[in-house]
Amino acid sequence: MAKLKTTFICQSCGYQSANWLGKCPSCSSWNSFQEEIIQDIKSKQTGTNDASKPKALAEINANEVDRIKLLDSELNRTLGGGIVPGAITLIGGEPGIGKSTLLLQLALSLENKKVLYVSGEESEYQIKLRAERFEKYLSDCFIHSSTNLEIIIEEIKNIHPAIVIIDSIQTIVSQQVESTIGSVSQIRYCASQLIEIGKSLQIPIFIIGHINKEGLLAGPKVLEHMVDSVLQFEGERNTNYRILRTLKNRFGSTSELGIYEMTSSGLVGIQSPSKILISRRDEDLSGVAVGVSLQGNRPLLVEVQSLVSRTAYGTPQRNATGFDQKRLSMLIAVLEKRLKLKLGFSDIFLNITGGIRVDDPSLDLAVCASLLSSFQEKSISKNKCFIGEVGLGGEIRPSTRVSKRISEAKNMGFSEVFISKHSDLSENKNNRTTIKLSKLNDLVNLYSIDKISSDIKSNN
Ligand SMILES: [Zn+2]
Secondary structure (H helix, E strand, O other), X not given: OOOOEEEEEEOOOOOEEOOOOOEOOOOOOEOOEEEEEEOOHHHHHHHHHHHHHHHHHHHHHHHOOOOEOOOOHHHHHHOOOOEOOOOEEEEEEOOOOOHHHHHHHXXXXXXXXXXXXXXXXXXXXXXHHHHOOOOOOXXXXXXXXXXXXXXHHHHHHHXXXXXXXXXXXXXXXXXXXXXXXXXXXXXXXXHHHHHXXXXXXXXXXXXXXXXXXXXXXXXXXXXXXXXXXXXXXXXOOOOOEEEEEEEEEOOOOOOOEEEEEEEOOEEEEOOOOHHHHOOOOOOOOEOEEEEEEEEOOEEEEXXXXXXXXXXXXXXXXXXXXXXXXXXXXXXXXXHHHHHOOOOOOEEEEEEEHXXXXXXOHHHHHHHHHHHHHHHHOOEOOOOEEEOOEEOOOOEEEOOXXXXXXXXXXXXXXXXXXXEEOOOOOOOOOOOOOEEEEOEHHHHHHHOOHHHHHHHHHHHO
């Protein structure tokens, strides 16, 4: 028997060390090192990776037009317009969030295409039961309940499907690697072999990977570097909405977002996501303001909620959910300096509703309006929407593609849209609904107490 070589590998980032270490020098996690047995796979593995990388790029250019279009328009969009032949996509998400449902649905909705669905998680019978909930059965879908990498690769060669789905990478084991199931070495080796077969046969492969509590893919981060695209499937367990976010995409934009609703017959793409992101409130609440964010090409109405309350003791808390904490601190500083607002003794909590995360400076104005509203305990009437970036001087800067944002706001029934004075409205002919502001003071002037109370009256 060949002499076994062992090494210590960080289970969260894949860093290797000859000795056990308490703290990983690469990703700083504690107690993450585990001894794993490696045979000569390391050299073999890097060799295959190096060989497939430059080849893949050449193939991308040649086949750019031959994407496989999906019926699922949300998935199409997040992938950048369909599946590229030979593309390896990693779909991450917490266990139970619906990754298997999403991909089984994809497998069954492809017309006249052979799909191989490999499951190490469920039996063929369980998958059949799940598939029966969906209405569409267009494809030739082969279910293979297996965890053995070598057998799976053999079946891919035999069947030569149009798409392969692996559910999940953490359950696949290779006999070439002596490490335990789900370890870094196993995951990395199995993924590299799957990537190799996918690239050489030009078969797109979807790999499901579970995410641990810290939001990292359980196992190595290196997996994210190996694949072409990384999609993250997220959502709160107690709601029916799910978000598919592009974290990496060699074949398209990473700012795209797909939104689904989990129904009894599977996941349904939501055509008008703004509707679900705006909470249905009956009474006027202070601290609520609506803004328009742009996700990829799609305008999305986003509700910002904030709570400004006097600090009971100690240092005031500043807490943002779904919004950048540093950006919030900056906006608070601007409000303090330019509007002489005394926020220094207040706890401030800010939340973007619907469980989404937004990195769009155009939301600044809505955030400021929401903070002001909570501070003054005056609600903003439901017909108002805010679009604009706020600068350090308190000036309101124009947003990109403002016309697109305004029309989404109008479609959703907002009759007063606050924008920067300098916005480019050339595309927007009917701009009677817009109110132009040049600095934050204009917003405060508009929001004098009288103005707001009359708004509330007119609503009742
Ligand atoms: Zn590490």
